[in-house]
Amino acid sequence: AQTVTQSQPEMSVQEAETVTLSCTYDTSENNYYLFWYKQPPSRQMILVIRQEAYKQQNATENRFSVNFQKAAKSFSLKISDSQLGDTAMYFCAFMKPNSGNTPLVFGKGTRLSVIA
């Protein structure tokens, strides 16, 4: 079974600074998908960024980028120019490829606070 580990329960960052959230995972699969989801206090789950394991290039979405290290099974999220609206729980998630019908396996989350 796949497992996802987020070793930082809580983090804080000053507004406009950069922060990196860590995630490691365990799988015997060669192809899979990795995700970062954001859950603000509104509790809505919002997809931040996605990485396909077969792609070597790290995914980027505006201020959000990942450092995907397949051999090390590491998938960290970097948030640049942090904004107050980035304050949220962040979940790393894994999905086995099966035509997209498989569920997400989540880490326990990192609570990020952006401080003015």
Place this chain on the structure above:
Amino acid sequence: DTAVSQTPKYLVTQMGNDKSIKCEQNLGHDTMYWYKQDSKKFLKIMFSYNNKELIINETVPNRFSPKSPDKAHLNLHINSLELGDSAVYFCASSQHGSYEQYFGPGTRLTVT
């Protein structure tokens, strides 16, 4: 238009009661899911339906029974509610061939 909707958003009930949570998606997706988020914020899959058929049923008490009347709806019925059932329940949907899941707003269930 809301892509994935859940009703109710909040549900407070007493132990021993039976309750249902409804989920509807208007995205035309063929797969729907129920996830449970516990008090420590941990999210875990409960059930998954593809084209109205149950394809994943994690270790969940049989007091929980999902029902999918059609591809756009997946309801969750819970019998004999217990204190430990208090959680946020999320519905999600996805389409075969796409890896993005769209989540509903969640239903916060509180059992007293």
